[in-house]
Amino acid sequence: MKEVVIGIDIGGTNTVYGIVDKQGNCLIDGNIATTDYHKVGAFIDALHQHIETSLQQLPGIVLRGIGVGAPNGNYYNGTIEHPPNLPWKGVINLIKLFKEHFDVPCYVTNDANAAAMGEMIYGAAKDMKDFVVVTLGTGVGSGFVANGELIYGHDGFGGELGHTIVQQNGRECNCGRKGCLETYASVSGIVRTTHIMLAESSKPSVLRDIPAKEITGKLVTDAARNGDPLALEIFDYTAQWLGFSLANTIAITSPEAIILFGGLAQAGDLLIQPVKQHLQNNLLNIFEGKTKVIPSGLNNNNAAILGASALAWQELKKVHNDKIKLN
Numbered sequence: 001m002k003e004v005v006i007g008i009d010i011g012g013t014n015t016v017y018g019i020v021d022k023q024g025n026c027l028i029d030g031n032i033a034t035t036d037y038h039k040v041g042a043f044i045d046a047l048h049q050h051i052e053t054s055l056q057q058l059p060g061i062v063l064r065g066i067g068v069g070a071p072n073g074n075y076y077n078g079t080i081e082h083p084p085n086l087p088w089k090g091v092i093n094l095i096k097l098f099k100e101h102f103d104v105p106c107y108v109t110n111d112a113n114a115a116a117m118g119e120m121i122y123g124a125a126k127d128m129k130d131f132v133v134v135t136l137g138t139g140v141g142s143g144f145v146a147n148g149e150l151i152y153g154h155d156g157f158g159g160e161l162g163h164t165i166v167q168q169n170g171r172e173c174n175c176g177r178k179g180c181l182e183t184y185a186s187v188s189g190i191v192r193t194t195h196i197m198l199a200e201s202s203k204p205s206v207l208r209d210i211p212a213k214e215i216t217g218k219l220v221t222d223a224a225r226n227g228d229p230l231a232l233e234i235f236d237y238t239a240q241w242l243g244f245s246l247a248n249t250i251a252i253t254s255p256e257a258i259i260l261f262g263g264l265a266q267a268g269d270l271l272i273q274p275v276k277q278h279l280q281n282n283l284l285n286i287f288e289g290k291t292k293v294i295p296s297g298l299n300n301n302n303a304a305i306l307g308a309s310a311l312a313w314q315e316l317k318k319v320h321n322d323k324i325k326l327n
Helices: 040-056 096-100 109-120 189-199 216-223 229-253 269-282 300-326
Strands: 002-010 014-021 026-033 063-068 078-079 106-110 131-136 140-146 255-259 294-297
Touching: 002 109, 002 140, 002 300, 014 040, 014 109, 014 189, 014 300, 026 040, 026 294, 026 300, 040 096, 040 269, 063 096, 063 109, 063 294, 063 300, 078 096, 096 106, 096 109, 106 109, 109 255, 109 300, 131 229, 189 216, 189 229, 216 229, 255 269, 269 294
Parallel strands: 002 063, 063 106, 131 255, 255 294
Antiparallel strands: 002 014, 014 026, 131 140
């Protein structure tokens, strides 16, 4: 019998899940549209049905646990609390809802923390004890690992790099404040920058031929890859904010590496090279040359699933070790 866990990543648009073994092989995966469910109970019911169908396609497995990565997921409380990009508001007792359907241990954490766990077990941080994962998607998330342990803080919400303010009275953020890094260095941030630069700059650009409502991060990335002058300027502007913020991050935890993860990070050197330069321009000299900035080591197709599954395996390992100690 093969032991498996389920890794689930709840996103603002889609929720993906996968059945994963101890070696990090995703045996089967699936997804549902998060936005189709205005009530969280209906969402959990539908997700359960999809997962059960997938489990039935894999005879000879034993389900040991479930790991969930979600916006504003609280590891300590098993809750999602006031998520800005999900259809449901307030505090959602996610673990309680899952346990109504699954008779196995369930764990939840911030989606960026799940990504950090995935990098530590399966990805670019396998041999590291001190690193930071920065997720560059619709928003900006982060997972801080120090001495081999995720930093949760006393309330479960430690490590919110995306909501550190980089520009006083800057762009309005979904969190209700102004000037958060997320408003500049995310996919949505790069789209906002594009609209501003199209209005303020006279540089030629293929982006001028696209209706404003149809501009996406991918279109800006493709234009930059093709040498579009304005798109390259947009990327450099984005890298300025991210590099500045990462220089400050290094001064706090002195990580061995900063790992860039998510949709915008898939731009590769188009983003990473200018980020390195702007980081260097703002770095305290005692940290020079000590921290690598590298892309995720996880398979892009299943990266979020692997992160959530890594959370489950890690927690099950802790329970197993505690039982050995008691004996």
